[in-house]
Amino acid sequence: MSLLSLALSLVFLVLSFLAPNTLAAFLGLGALGAAAFARLEPRVRTLNLTLLTLAFTLFLRNSGNTLGLIGLVGILVALTTLPRIPRWIRVVLGLAILLLSVPIAGFANTFIFELGIQIGIYAAMALGLNVVVGMAGLLDLGYAAFFAVGAYTWAIFGSPQAGKFLQGNFPLPGEYMYLFMFIAVVTTAITGLLIGLPALRLRGDYLAIVTLGLGEVVRILANNLDHPINITNGPQGITPVGRPPIDWFRSLMGTLGVRLDETTDYQLFFYLLVLVMIGLVVLANVNLANSRFGRAWVAIREDEIAAQAMGIPLLPTKLIAFMTGAAFSGVMGVIYAAQRTFVSPSPSPSWPPSPSWPW
Amino acid sequence: MLEQILVLLPQVLFDGFILGFIYAMIALGYTMVYGVLELINFAHSEIFMIGAVAGVEVFRYLAPLIPNGYLLLAVAVVVGAAVAGLTAILVERMAYRPLRRRGTTNRLVPLVTAIGVSFFLQDLVRLIEGLWHNEFFLRMRTIEDLEGAFTLFGGAIFIQTKSVIVIVVSVLMLWGLTYLVNRTKLGMAIRAVAQDLSTASLMGINPDQIISRTFLIGGALGGVAGVLFALIYTTINPYVGFLPGIKAFTAAVLGGIGNIPGAMLGGLVLGQLENFFGTYLPILTAGNFGTEYKDVVAFLILIFILLFRPQGLLGQMVKEKV
Incomplete structure (x- = not known):
């Protein structure tokens, strides 16, 4: 289970470089769903969310597709609600999304x-x-x-x-x-x-x-x-x-x-x-x-x-x-x-x- | 100025009655649901809107098939009532009943659910109409038979045939509802559930079934009101339900919420007041404040009623137990 969800996130990370299109965004949202709802060890989940943050940021920078923003908001929700994630990870990832990811995406697509x-x-x-x-x-x-x-x-x-x-x-x-x-x-x-x-x-x-x-x-x-x-x-x-x-x-x-x-x-x-x-x-x-x-x-x-x-x-x-x-x-x-x-x-x-x- | 007011007065009173009957029919849906569930069914304004849209669609598609305008209107009223009633039942089944089953005690939860349902229905209808006809504004087709008009008292009142139809249909519906609630077994069961849900269920009444039927009856009345509204005002859109809905609720509160004759009376009084201020505000303020402020008047009435007679015109004061 853990390997599968990690693999999904990694596939999305690769796709965000190679083919950042709508299909990839749905795959990313699926990976986020798996990371949030599957039974995972807290450590794997944290790693997974970090990977996804990176992947969605890159996806947005390369494509400017607004579906990616849904992913980022989803990660923010996951960070604030899921149990047993270290506090400093929550803070760092949350700040990174708000202060880095969204502006980076914004420069790619001003609508964001x-x-x-x-x-x-x-x-x-x-x-x-x-x-x-x-x-x-x-x-x-x-x-x-x-x-x-x-x-x-x-x-x-x-x-x-x-x-x-x-x-x-x-x-x-x-x-x-x-x-x-x-x-x-x-x-x-x-x-x-x-x-x-x-x-x-x-x-x-x-x-x-x-x-x-x-x-x-x-x-x-x-x-x-x-x-x-x-x-x-x-x-x-x-x-x-x-x-x-x-x-x-x-x-x-x-x-x-x-x-x-x-x-x-x-x-x-x-x-x-x-x-x-x-x-x-x-x-x-x-x-x-x-x-x-x-x-x-x-x-x-x-x-x-x-x-x-x-x-x-x-x-x-x-x-x-x-x-x-x-x-x-x-x-x-x-x-x-x-x-x-x-x-x-x-x-x-x-x-x-x-x-x-x-x- | 006084002369101007007096000349207009008969017409204003007559138009007020038409508006009042439509408010009364919508208000009944609010008041009946409030009676059994103590819930402000915000989605009721959308049930009304769905009735109106159904009426427009019937006129659009069946007008070539049915030559007689009155027959066509009868079909539209029946279809509007059926579609709106069924939607109301569906809303109750899918949104309110699961909440009741869970036994949420927080009063805000069903209220917010109702608002959500209301949004959902507005945009669902907008989507459907957009895909179906690619139209936002829906125009009621005009039928020759229904377009007549005549004057009374030497031209003091100008009456359209449509207005007479509205009055006849709504009086029939209101009389039918009064009969249903006071003289039939179903009506007795509805009153029993409204009085005390748990005791009623001890007396062999299935509360879920009665609640469902209450939604059906209230929804059907709302649907008929919607068809008549579309007939008179001719242009509607998926967001048309909001203002009539909130004013009908005002009417229900005015008459005493949960009280069926009260809702009828409240609707008529509010219709009269609103039409009165809508016509006379521009005259009284020399054009500085126009007809648009009639809604403000309606809401101010609501506040005054709630502050000084919270039980409404016909309602009874309920002592709050600690």
Whole structure:
């Protein structure tokens, strides 16, 4: 069994040099499945995963086939979930995939950068949602509304749009994006307060449906606030949204020996920025979980009435959870707006123009 | 301005009734499933959409074969109800029943499953329609017989033949459902399961079977609503179910969730309110806030109802035991 799965990985490694095509990718995914699900010795499994990481990286570099990215994400999942892999292997392989494999693949096929950034943004949002749903047990189906509020916060001021209803010199220069990441924390937290104040008096299913409805309200507002005052520019969306200047990043990468061109420089920058944000969000999550509030949230999730009896003020504590989650989402919204340079009420221009799920 | 409002009023009320009947029929599916399982069946909006798509397909293929428009519509309603009802049963079998068997106590799990099913059905229909006709927007074929219109009260109300059909069909369906639930054995079993599932199973009722039939009945009603929706609004797409679905749920909550007459009443009230604000908001705000904000009004109503009368218009307050 061990030999067979190792042989599969080696065959894929060879194929990634000789014939990096779709068929080879499926073979690689099969090898990954074997490495993850077959009964293997921990040592063989670790070796296998290392081999596969190398093979998928080479495969992506030689072909740029996005199926390879699925393999890399699969390895990340395997590294975090499978038992009895030494911790340092998990860390080293995980960092290698995030910091080396994905950028290498990105230079072969820039679409992989886009995917990587999108995956990272979703991951950071999911970590924010973990505060609301995971810790406090409040099922929030309107979470994307906060993402939209964050994205619009920067999009309006980072583009000529703000000049349509305010006096002043717009668009603001790109460096302001960093400032707006903090401003978005405030605006989304206020939105969270506004939505949460009525919604959080409800429980369970009712909370879910009300947040879903209010999320939809935000979408309707974004769609229609182009009159009487043009704030959001309606269904056309806002473009171009400013990006921060990254000369320092280019020269830094230059000294590290990474050659960048006009498209990959911003993509690599935003990819690394998203990774940094994920790191910060994880740090915040872990610290919150062990804080006074984190414990109160868990208590509310487990039993509201018991928590209340223990002296936890229900509404304020839930509101803080709601606002914290919203703030995480809002920051990622700013990054999203800057990276895409385009914000509109629907996720993409090809998206059905009719009502759809708001997250 | 007042004069303008009064002139429009009869038409607004009439249109509100049509919207209300469609909401009522969808809301019944939500409320019946909630009654027996305490689950918000998010996939119900997609059951409705599947009924609408089935109606469009029947009109597309059978219109040349069946010359009589009313007969064609009858066939479409039956087919829509059957397809939607069967889909609802399949969803229950494949998604909800395995979860029930495992005895998950976390309420979020079935809810998230329902959302997943909803996504799946939307994109499945999009895929099928894409492969079949390579179309995203599906247009209901117009039939001469059903296109008539007349006016009442000296032109105060403009009534399409279609609207009359919608009202007749939905009144028949709602009456039939009331009869079924209150006067038949199956209805009694459904009410028993809704009241207490485990005790009902002690009384010789097979709860799985009753739950399955509840899904069938709710799904069929949703399917009929879908066909009628497609008939009136003519253009649909695979994502059309979301807003009517969430508003029908609002209607069910408005009437008191789990309560069947409540869902009907809630649907009618919500239809009236939404149509009222949809028409009058632009007039009242001098065009600054348009018809688009009618959905906002619907959700604000939902929040107010939940805050000040959580049991709904006809529901009864249930004391929570600790």
